[in-house]
Amino acid sequence: MRHTATVRITHWITAFSVAALLLSGVEILISHPRFYWGETGNVMDTPLFSLPIPSSRSTVPTGFSYVLPDQNGWSRSLHFQSAWLLLLAGGVYLAAGLRTRHFRDRLWPTRSDATWRVMRSAISKSLRRASPSEREEWSYNGLQRMTYLGVIFVLFPMVVWTGLAMSDAFAAVSPGLVSALGGRQSARTLHFVLTVLLCAFLLVHVAMVYRAGFVRRVRAMITGQTGSHKEKP
Amino acid sequence: MSGMSRRTLLTRGLAAAAGLSGLSVAARLAERYGLIPPDAGNIYGMGETLTYAANRLIVGDSAAREFPRHMISTAPFANPSMPGEMFKRLEAGGFADWRLEVGGMVARPLSLSLPDLRRLPERSQITQLACEEGWSYIAEWRGAALADVLNAAGLLPGARYLAYYSTDPESWETIDIAEARHPQTLVTWGMNGNDLPVGFGGPLRLRVPRQLGYKSLKFLTRVVAVDGVRHLGQGTGGANPQWGYSWYAGI
Numbered sequence: 386m387r388h389t390a391t392v393r394i395t396h397w398i399t400a401f402s403v404a405a406l407l408l409s410g411v412e413i414l415i416s417h418p419r420f421y422w423g424e425t426g427n428v429m430d431t432p433l434f435s436l437p438i439p440s441s442r443s444t445v446p447t448g449f450s451y452v453l454p455d456q457n458g459w460s461r462s463l464h465f466q467s468a469w470l471l472l473l474a475g476g477v478y479l480a481a482g483l484r485t486r487h488f489r490d491r492l493w494p495t496r497s498d499a500t501w502r503v504m505r506s507a508i509s510k511s512l513r514r515a516s517p518s519e520r521e522e523w524s525y526n527g528l529q530r531m532t533y534l535g536v537i538f539v540l541f542p543m544v545v546w547t548g549l550a551m552s553d554a555f556a557a558v559s560p561g562l563v564s565a566l567g568g569r570q571s572a573r574t575l576h577f578v579l580t581v582l583l584c585a586f587l588l589v590h591v592a593m594v595y596r597a598g599f600v601r602r603v604r605a606m607i608t609g610q611t612g613s614h615k616e617k618p
Numbered sequence: 619m620s621g622m623s624r625r626t627l628l629t630r631g632l633a634a635a636a637g638l639s640g641l642s643v644a645a646r647l648a649e650r651y652g653l654i655p656p657d658a659g660n661i662y663g664m665g666e667t668l669t670y671a672a673n674r675l676i677v678g679d680s681a682a683r684e685f686p687r688h689m690i691s692t693a694p695f696a697n698p699s700m701p702g703e704m705f706k707r708l709e710a711g712g713f714a715d716w717r718l719e720v721g722g723m724v725a726r727p728l729s730l731s732l733p734d735l736r737r738l739p740e741r742s743q744i745t746q747l748a749c750e751e752g753w754s755y756i757a758e759w760r761g762a763a764l765a766d767v768l769n770a771a772g773l774l775p776g777a778r779y780l781a782y783y784s785t786d787p788e789s790w791e792t793i794d795i796a797e798a799r800h801p802q803t804l805v806t807w808g809m810n811g812n813d814l815p816v817g818f819g820g821p822l823r824l825r826v827p828r829q830l831g832y833k834s835l836k837f838l839t840r841v842v843a844v845d846g847v848r849h850l851g852q853g854t855g856g857a858n859p860q861w862g863y864s865w866y867a868g869i
Contacts, residue, residue, distance in 0.1 A: 417752035424685070425746060427753035429693030442751060444697060457750055458862025459662070465869060466665025553748060553828050554673045554868030557680040569746065569754055 391481040393606055398474035403587070405467035410580060412460035415453055416441045420577060424568030433574060468548065475541060492537075494530045503527040514596070536586050540579060547576040652778065652794065656847045656855035657865045670866040674796075677868065682802050682827035685744045690810060691755035694747075696818045701837045702786035713821045718767070718805065722781070722842035725772030732807060732821055738762035738770075741804055745827040747834060750867065757818075759825050760808030765799045768843070773799075777843035781850055782824055784837040791835050791856040792847050792865070793826060802827050805838065830867035832858045 388396070418440055419432040426432065428445060439449035441456065482488045497503065507528040525533065549555045550563045550572035566572045594602045604610070648654050653671035657663060708716050713732060720728040741763050748754035768780075773795075780798035783790040797803060804825040807814055814820030819836025826833040847855035859865045 413752070416750075419753075424689060425691050425754045425756050427691075427693070427695040427749075427755055429691075429695045444695075458858075458864075461750060462662035462665060462862075462864055465669050465864075466662045469665050469668045549869075551748075552869035553682060553746075553830065554677045554680075557682050557828055558677050560683045563683070569748065573752060 387609060388606065389481070389485065389487075390609065391477065392487070393609060395474040395478040395481075396606060399471060399478075402467040402471035402474065403583075405463055406471065407580070407584070409460040409464040409467065412441075412456040413464060414577070415439070416455065416457050417445055418447070419445065420574040421570035422567065422574060423570055426570040468545070472545070488534075488537075491525060492530050492533050494527050494534075497527075500527070504531070511593075532586065536583070540583055540586070544576065544579045544583065547572045547579060551576070652796075655866050656792070656853075657859055662864075666864055666866065669864075669869055673866065673868050677828070679796070679800065680828075682743075682745050685746065685756050687744060687758070689756050690744060690758055694755040694757050694810075694818070695753065697749070698817075699789075699819075699836055700786060701784070701816075702788075704839075705785040705837055708785065709816070716821055716839070718822060718838060719840040720767060720771040721840070722844050723774040723777040724768070724843055725774060726770075728767075728771050730767070735762050735767075735805060735807060735822070738766050741801075742808075743802055743804065743825075743827065745802070745825070747825075747827070747831050749831040750863070758810050759804055759806045759827075761804040761806035761825070763801055764803045764805050764824065764841070765801060767805055767841070768798065773843055776845045779844050779847055779855070781842045781844055781847070782835055782838060783840040783842070784835055785839055786837060789835060789837070789857050790851070791833055791858065792844075792850070793829070793833065795843075797826060797828065798841075798843075800828065828868055832863065833867050 414436075415438060418436040418438050419426070419428070420434055421430060422433045438447070439451060439453050440447045441453040443452045482492075504527055507526045546562065547566060550566050551569060556563045556569070563569060563572060566575060645654075648667070648671060651674075653667070653674050655666050655670040658667045660666070716732050718728075718730045718735060720730065739762065740760065742758060742760045744756060744758045746754050746756045764780075777795055779792045779794055781790060781792045793803075802825075804827075806819075806823045806825045807821060809815065809818055809820075814823055819834070819838075822838040824835050824838045824841075844850065847853065851857075852860055854860045855865045858867075
C-alpha cells in the first residue's frame with residue numbers, strides 16, 4: 386500500500402514519540418510498580434496488583450534487596466514532551482485522514498469485511514504464512530482495518546485521557562473526566578493496561594512488517610515507493 | 619528549474635517566513651502573559667512550555683477537586699524527609715519560636731508566629747496529595763490562605779513568583795503569583811483534625827493542591843515575593859528543578 390507523505394511523516398513521528406513514551410514510562414513506573422483501583426492508593430494500601438520488579442524508591446516493598454537509581458526527573462519531562470509531539474502528529478494525521486477520506490476509504494471495514502468468517506480467514510491465512518491476495522497488496526483486510534481503527538480511535542485517545550486524568554490541574558478543570566474512569570488511581574492503572582495493549586499491537590505490527598519483507602516495507606513507509614508491480618494508484 | 623517549482627519555492631519561502639515571524643510574535647506574547655516557565659531553556663523546554671502555557675490558559679483559577687469526608691484516606695503516607703538542624707532546635711522548644719517570615723516584594727515584611735497564623739481566617743479543604751512517583755492520599759488540611767498572608771504583607775505589583783523555603787536549607791520551591799494567590803493554596807498547620815504531624819511537614823507546610831506533592835513544601839519558614847527566579851540559588855526556581863524535575867508540577 387502506498388501512503389501519502391502526511392501519513393508517512395506522522396507515522397515516524399508517532400513511532401519516535403511512542404518509543405520515548407515507553408522508555409520514560411517504564412522509568413516512571415519503577416518508582417512505584419504497584420497499581421490500585423479508585424481515587425487513592427499508596428504503600429499503606431493493598432494494591433490491586435503489583436509488578437514483580439525492583440523499584441527506584443526504598444519506600445516501596447518489592448522483595449528485592451536493592452534500589453534502582455531515581456530517573457523520574459528527566460523521564461517525566463521526556464514523557465510529556467513526547468506526548469505533545471504525539472498529539473501534534475496525531476492531530477495532523479486525523480485532519481489529513483478526514484480530508485482525504487483515508488479513514489472512510491481505506492480503514493472503514495467494507496460490508497464484506499466485518500464478518501467473523503473474514504476475520505478468521507485473515508488470521509488463519511496469516512498463520513499459514515499464505516501470501517496476500519492481489520487485493521490485499523494494496524489494501525487492508527478486515528482484521529487490519531478493525532485493528533487500525535481500534536488503535537487510532539480507541540487506544541490512543543484512551544491513553545491520552547487516562548494520562549491527563551492523573552494531572553491535578555486537568556482534574557481541576559474537568560473533574561468528571563476523572564470520576565468517569567473511577568478516580569485517579571484507576572486512571573493510572575488503566576493507563577498501564579492500555580499501554581500493555583498498545584505494546585501487543587506494536588509486537589504484532591512489527592512482526593507482520595517483518596514477514597511482509599522488513600526492508601521493503603520500511604523503505605516504502607519512508608519513501609512512499611513500494612517497488613511492487615501490482616501497485617494501483 | 620521550471621516555473622511551477624519556482625512558484626512553489628516562493629510560496630513555501632513566504633509561508634516559512636510568515637511562520638517564523640508568527641512564532642516570534644507568539645513567543646513575545648507568551649512572555650508578556652507569563653506563559654513561559656523558568657525551565658523553558660533546557661532540552662525539555664518545549665514540552666515544559668507547552669504544558670505550562672496550556673495550563674495557564676485552560677486551568678486558570680479552577681479549583682482542585684475537593685472530596686467528601688468519607689473519602690479521607692485511613693492510612694496516609696509521606697516520604698521520609700530530613701528537616702535539618704534548625705528544625706531540631708525549634709522542635710526542642712516546642713515550636714514556640716517557629717516563624718513564618720514574609721519578605722521580598724511586599725510593602726510590610728512580616729514575621730508570623732504559629733498563633734499569629736491561627737488567628738487569620740481559618741480555611742480547610744479535603745484534597746488529594748499525589749506524589750510524582752504515582753501514589754496518593756486524601757486528607758483534610760487546615761490553615762490560612764496564603765493569599766491572606768500576602769495581602770496582610772501588601773504584595774507589590776511587580777511580584778511574579780513566590781519563593782518558599784524550609785528549615786532544611788536544601789529544600790525550597792517557587793510558584794507563580796497566580797498559584798500563590800489561589801484560594802486553595804494554604805499555609806497549613808492542621809491535618810485530619812489534629813496539628814500537622816512532623817512526618818507530614820508539621821508544624822507548617824505550604825499546600826499547593828493543584829500541583830504534585832513536591833510543590834507542597836514541608837517545614838515552611840519563609841516566603842519571598844520576587845519578580846524572577848534567575849537570581850535565586852542556581853536560577854532553576856527550586857530544589858526539585860535543580861535535581862532535574864519540572865518546575866511546573868500540575869501534571
